[in-house]
Amino acid sequence: MSPRGTRETSQSVKVRPVRARDVTQIMAIDEATSATPWPRHLLMAELGRAGTIDLAMAEGEHEVVGYVLASRYADVWHVLNIAVRPDRRRRGYGRALMVSLFERAGADNLGFTLEVRVSNAAAIQLYRALGFVDHGIRRGYYSDNGEDALIMWRRGVPEDAHEAADR
Numbered sequence: 001m002s003p004r005g006t007r008e009t010s011q012s013v014k015v016r017p018v019r020a021r022d023v024t025q026i027m028a029i030d031e032a033t034s035a036t037p038w039p040r041h042l043l044m045a046e047l048g049r050a051g052t053i054d055l056a057m058a059e060g061e062h063e064v065v066g067y068v069l070a071s072r073y074a075d076v077w078h079v080l081n082i083a084v085r086p087d088r089r090r091r092g093y094g095r096a097l098m099v100s101l102f103e104r105a106g107a108d109n110l111g112f113t114l115e116v117r118v119s120n121a122a123a124i125q126l127y128r129a130l131g132f133v134d135h136g137i138r139r140g141y142y143s144d145n146g147e148d149a150l151i152m153w154r155r156g157v158p159e160d161a162h163e164a165a166d167r
């Protein structure tokens with residue numbers, strides 16, 4: 001897989017597992033991106049847990065320009081966060097991170113789910129393009145402004161999730 005934009009640089013661009021040394025750059029991207037960035041201890045705890053797939057988009061060996069964090073809960077992968085550094089957006093990096101996540105999670109053929117702010121048109125468009133479908137609303141999900149979350153699923157929606165989506 002070769003994200004768009006690689007031709008603009010002579011460095012290699014690749015998706016690889018997150019390393020401990022990436023944490024500061026991941027936090028900087030999160031802080032530039034999110035109204036509620038993750039504190040370091042939560043990020044470290046997530047990266048150290050079993051049953052996660054945490055991927056970085058790296059330019060060269062050390063420059064992290066995007067990441068995706070996913071955790072497996074029972075029979076579904078939950079996409080916890082994805083972000084691309086603002087100056088590297090619309091180059092295919094977000095899509096490449098998600099496709100790599102699907103590939104690495106692939107053997108078990110499980111579904112994926114996530115929540116996204118209803119106002120986040122860019123992310124919703126990305127997820128729809130990757131086969132996610134809308135599956136209900138969680139009212140007032142985001143603590144900073146009380147915004148609703150759109151729940152999305154990609155394959156493998158279990159029966160109890162249909163009930164959750166109606167709440």
Ligand SMILES: CC(C)(COP(=O)(O)OP(=O)(O)OC[C@H]1O[C@@H](n2cnc3c(N)ncnc32)[C@H](O)[C@@H]1OP(=O)(O)O)[C@@H](O)C(=O)NCCC(=O)NCCS
Nearest residue numbers: 082083084089090091092093094095116122123125126129
């Ligand atoms: C959402 C995000 C990760 C997308 O990353 P990206 O690298 O810019 O996305 P890509 O270049 O891979 O785009 C893939 C597709 O997503 C959609 N998309 C991405 N950005 C979009 C935008 N601003 N407006 C509309 N569609 C958009 C398009 O369908 C695009 O395909 P196209 O370029 O062929 O039209 C990025 O905008 C981001 O970091 N946003 C802030 C963090 C965030 O909101 N994360 C989601 C939390 S739930």
